[in-house]
Amino acid sequence: MKYKQAVAFMVQAFVQANLSHAKRRKTGAILIREVLDGRHELLGNGYNGTKPGACNKCEDEEGVTLDYDTVIHAERNALDKVDENLLVGSTLFVTRFPCSPCTGLLRKAKVKNVYYCETSQDPLKLGDLTGLNVVCIPKKDVLEYISLTTYNLTKEKFT
Numbered sequence: 001m002k003y004k005q006a007v008a009f010m011v012q013a014f015v016q017a018n019l020s021h022a023k024r025r026k027t028g029a030i031l032i033r034e035v036l037d038g039r040h041e042l043l044g045n046g047y048n049g050t051k052p053g054a055c056n057k058c059e060d061e062e063g064v065t066l067d068y069d070t071v072i073h074a075e076r077n078a079l080d081k082v083d084e085n086l087l088v089g090s091t092l093f094v095t096r097f098p099c100s101p102c103t104g105l106l107r108k109a110k111v112k113n114v115y116y117c118e119t120s121q122d123p124l125k126l127g128d129l130t131g132l133n134v135v136c137i138p139k140k141d142v143l144e145y146i147s148l149t150t151y152n153l154t155k156e157k158f159t
């Protein structure tokens, strides 16, 4: 995949993150797969939040994120929307490096590539992605892409 395309998918992951009700850490994810002619197909997307019908409260009174069963992480939300057969060999774009339980889900689903942007401050919470193809997209590249998109939007006239 061309780097510019990868940055564009990461921007989509950040657009998802912005939909999250989490106050402390908004995280977004996009799942894609390569189709035969080298093009990519969007499989699913997600952001961190609570189960459908729940109150969308992601942190306790001290601002600490609630447990893994209460807050559905972005990766998990994205994975749950996609047929498991389509996930084999797929690619995840996630705004933050996956945690350990989400890494387990990614391995089970046989996701092949993981693109992330930011890393959690707590190294103990990071998943072990050994064996997967892992790529970091620096935040400056995401910001540059968004800035360029905004520039193009403001100079073009849409009718």
Ligand SMILES: [Zn+2]
Pocket: 073, 074, 075, 098, 099, 100, 101, 102, 103
């Ligand atoms: Zn997670």
